[in-house]
Amino acid sequence: MAFLLHPTPGGERSRARAAGIVLVALFAVLYLLTLDDGLRPEELMGGDLITHQYAQVQGRPSNAPGYPLYTMGGWLWFRAGRGLLPAGYNPIRILSSYSTFWALVSLALLYALILECLAGPRGWPIAFLVTAFYGLTYFFWYYAVTTEQYTSSVAWTLAACLLAFKWEKSADLTPRLPLLADARRGGARGGEAPRDDRYLLALAFLAGVGLAHQVTVLIAGPPLLWFVLGREPRLLRRPRLIAAALGLALLPLLSYAYVYIRGSQHPEWRGVGVWTSNWRWFLSFLSTSQGRAELTWTLQPFLTAEFPALIWREMTWPGLLAGLAGLAALPRRRAAALYAILAIYLVFCWIDRLGNWFQVIMPAYALLAVGIAAGAAWLWDRAPGAEALRPAADGGPSAPSGRPPAQDAPQRAQSKHPERSDRRERSRRGDPRYSNIHPWRAAILLALVALAAYRGLLSYPRADASHRAEDTGLAPAWAILADDPPRGAAIFGTQPEALALSYVTGIWGQRPDLRAVTSEQARGLLPRVGFAATEAALPLVPLEISADARYSALGRTLAAVSAGGQEVRDESAARAGLAAWEHDFGGQVRLVGGRWGVNRATGETVIMLAWQRGPALDGEWSISVRLAQAGAELGQVDRAQPVFGMYPMARWRPGEIVMDAYPFRLPPAAAPDTLTVILYRQTADGFENLDLFRHELRE
Known part of the structure; x- marks a missing residue:
C-alpha cells in the first residue's frame, strides 16, 4: 500500500x-x-x-x-x-x-x-x-x-x-x-x-x-x-x-x-393543445409550461415526506455531513463557488418540492462527493509524517526533516533512481512513512x-433494472405476434395492448406491417377488409363497432372480425394448414380440421379447431376439449360459446367455418398423446352429450 x-x-x-x-x-x-x-x-x-x-x-x-x-x-x-x-x-x-x-x-x-x-x-x-x-x-x-x-x-x-x-x-x-x-505548471512567483x-x-x-x-x-x-x-x-x-x-x-x-x-x-x-400556427406552438413548447406548473410558490407545505429527507437517504448521513464540511477544506474561492451552487440547488428544489426535484438535484450530489474527497484529503494531510507529501518548490518531494537537502544531493546523484534509493534507505531505517501506511x-x-x-x-x-418481474408491459404485443396475424392486419385491442403493439412494431421493429387501430378506425375498416381483435377487446366490438360482426379465432389471442353481410369464405381456403381432424356431431356441427402447438409467447399448448355449422343445428352446444397422456388426463378447457365465448352457434350461418382456440397450461414434462372433444349442453336433469371425438396426437 x-x-x-x-x-x-x-x-x-x-x-x-x-x-x-x-x-x-x-x-x-x-x-x-x-x-x-x-x-x-x-x-x-x-x-x-x-x-x-x-x-x-x-x-x-x-x-x-x-x-x-x-x-x-x-x-x-x-x-x-x-x-x-x-x-x-x-x-x-x-x-x-x-x-x-x-x-x-x-x-x-x-x-x-x-x-x-x-x-x-x-x-x-x-x-x-x-x-x-x-x-x-x-x-x-x-x-x-x-x-x-x-x-x-x-x-x-x-x-x-x-x-x-x-x-x-x-x-x-x-x-x-x-x-x-x-x-503547479512552473513559472514566476512574483505574479500571476x-x-x-x-x-x-x-x-x-x-x-x-x-x-x-x-x-x-x-x-x-x-x-x-x-x-x-x-x-x-x-x-x-x-x-x-x-x-x-x-x-x-x-x-x-x-x-x-x-x-x-x-x-x-x-x-x-x-x-395536448390547440395552436393557430407552428410558431405559436413552438414558443409555447419552449416555455416549458408543464415544468413551471410543478413549481410551488407558497410556504405550505413547507416540507414534504420526500423533501429534504431523500437527500440524506441518498448521500447517507455520514456522506452528507462529510461533503458539506469537506468543501471548506478547498481553497476559499472554490469552496465559495461550490457552496453557492449547492445553496441555489437547495432553494430551487424547495420551490420544486412537489415536482421532480429529486431528479434535478442529482448534480448537487456529485459536488457533495467532491466535498467528501476534500475532507478526506484534509484529514489525510494531518496524519503523522504528512510533511513528506508536501511538494517542494520544484514540484518534487521534499527533503527528510532534520537534514539539509544539500547533504542528500551527492548520494542521490550516485543513483540512477534517487527516489527509490531514498525510499529503500528510509524503509531500512524503519521510517513508518515509507515502510507502511x-x-x-x-x-x-x-x-x-x-x-x-x-x-x-x-x-x-x-x-437493478434488468430482468424485473414487473416488466410485463410488452407481453400483450408478443402474445399478438405469436398468433402470426395476416400481413398488414389492423389490430383492435385495449389501450395497454395497443401501446405495447405500437412499441414492438415501431421501436423494436417486429412486424412493422401491423398497426393498432381505435374503435372508430376499426368501424371504417369492417365493411371493406375487416380487422383483428384481441380476446380482451372482443367484448367491445358489439358495443362500439358492430353488433352483427362475425368472428373466427386466429390464435390464442386474436380473432378475425368481418362484416356480417360478407359471404361465407371458401371451405378449402379456411381449412388450409389444418390436419384432417374430421367428425360430424349429429349433423348439427362438423369438426372439419385442427392443429396444435406451443404458443411462443405464453408457453401454453394451444389446440385450434375448425367448426362448421350443419343444416340442422338444434340450439346451443358447449365444447369441452381435453388432453391426455397415457390415459391420464392433463387438462380440460370448456367453452360455453366459441371464439372466446363471444360467438354463439346460433349466430353462425349454414356452412360458415369458425376457428376456435383452446389453450392449456401443461406441466413442463407433459407430452399429450390423445385429444378428446365433446359437445354437450346442460339440461334440467344434468348434461346431454351430443357426441364425442377422440384423436391420437402426433408431433
Whole structure:
C-alpha cells in the first residue's frame, strides 16, 4: 500500500490514469449487468422514460423544451447500436445504454475534478473511492441504466466546474496544502501569469449546451461566473473575448431549429393543445409550461415526506455531513463557488418540492462527493509524517526533516533512481512513512470503502433494472405476434395492448406491417377488409363497432372480425394448414380440421379447431376439449360459446367455418398423446352429450 500511495514522480500520472480507466471499466460492467431491458405497463402509458425512447428512435422532440442536442445524440446512438448489434437485439438496452454512456462520462469527470482539487494524481486512491461511492448512489445508478437524461446533466455540471478550476490553475497559482492545492505548471512567483482563454470559451460553449439541454443545470452558472470574474475582473474589459464567448454560447441554440422543423412536420407529436400556427406552438413548447406548473410558490407545505429527507437517504448521513464540511477544506474561492451552487440547488428544489426535484438535484450530489474527497484529503494531510507529501518548490518531494537537502544531493546523484534509493534507505531505517501506511490514513481509506460498500448494498436491489418481474408491459404485443396475424392486419385491442403493439412494431421493429387501430378506425375498416381483435377487446366490438360482426379465432389471442353481410369464405381456403381432424356431431356441427402447438409467447399448448355449422343445428352446444397422456388426463378447457365465448352457434350461418382456440397450461414434462372433444349442453336433469371425438396426437 505504501508503494501505491508514494509512487515515483514519473509514475504518478500514469498510475492515476490507470486507476481512472479501471474505475470507469468496472462501472461499465456493473451498469451493463443491471441495464434496463423491459417496460412496466404503466411506463408505456406515459412519462419521461417512454417519451425519451420514442424521441430518440423517431427523431422527435422530447419533453419541453425538447432537449434537442441530447435527443439528436440519442438518435445517432440508437442508429449506431442498431447497425452494430445483431438483428433483433433488445432496443430497450440500446436506448438505456445512452444514459450509461453519460453516466460513465460523469464518473470520469468526477474523478478528474477530485484529482484537480487534490493537487493532481497523488490523490487517486481517495478520488477512486469517492467516485465509486457516488456511482453507487441510488438515483445516479438508476438513471444510469434507464432511459433518462439526468446523467448527462451531472456530466455538464462537473465539466463546467472542472473547466473553471482548470482555468484558474492555468495562471500558475502558489500551492496551499499538499493534497488540496493546485498543481503547479512552473513559472514566476512574483505574479500571476495570464490564464488560458480556451477554458473560458469552452465554458461559454457549455453554457449554450445547457440552454439547449436541461436548463436547470444553469444553476451552476452564476456562481462559476462570480468565480471567474472574481479571479480576473479585467475580463469585462476584453470585448473581443466577450463577443467570442457569446457567439459560442449562442451556437448550440441553433439546435432548436430541429424542434421547430420536426414539430411542424408532425403535428401529432405536439401533445395536448390547440395552436393557430407552428410558431405559436413552438414558443409555447419552449416555455416549458408543464415544468413551471410543478413549481410551488407558497410556504405550505413547507416540507414534504420526500423533501429534504431523500437527500440524506441518498448521500447517507455520514456522506452528507462529510461533503458539506469537506468543501471548506478547498481553497476559499472554490469552496465559495461550490457552496453557492449547492445553496441555489437547495432553494430551487424547495420551490420544486412537489415536482421532480429529486431528479434535478442529482448534480448537487456529485459536488457533495467532491466535498467528501476534500475532507478526506484534509484529514489525510494531518496524519503523522504528512510533511513528506508536501511538494517542494520544484514540484518534487521534499527533503527528510532534520537534514539539509544539500547533504542528500551527492548520494542521490550516485543513483540512477534517487527516489527509490531514498525510499529503500528510509524503509531500512524503519521510517513508518515509507515502510507502511499510517493507521490514520488506513482508517480514512477503510471508511471510504465502507461508505461506498454500504451505499452500493442499499442501492442494488432498487437500482437493478434488468430482468424485473414487473416488466410485463410488452407481453400483450408478443402474445399478438405469436398468433402470426395476416400481413398488414389492423389490430383492435385495449389501450395497454395497443401501446405495447405500437412499441414492438415501431421501436423494436417486429412486424412493422401491423398497426393498432381505435374503435372508430376499426368501424371504417369492417365493411371493406375487416380487422383483428384481441380476446380482451372482443367484448367491445358489439358495443362500439358492430353488433352483427362475425368472428373466427386466429390464435390464442386474436380473432378475425368481418362484416356480417360478407359471404361465407371458401371451405378449402379456411381449412388450409389444418390436419384432417374430421367428425360430424349429429349433423348439427362438423369438426372439419385442427392443429396444435406451443404458443411462443405464453408457453401454453394451444389446440385450434375448425367448426362448421350443419343444416340442422338444434340450439346451443358447449365444447369441452381435453388432453391426455397415457390415459391420464392433463387438462380440460370448456367453452360455453366459441371464439372466446363471444360467438354463439346460433349466430353462425349454414356452412360458415369458425376457428376456435383452446389453450392449456401443461406441466413442463407433459407430452399429450390423445385429444378428446365433446359437445354437450346442460339440461334440467344434468348434461346431454351430443357426441364425442377422440384423436391420437402426433408431433
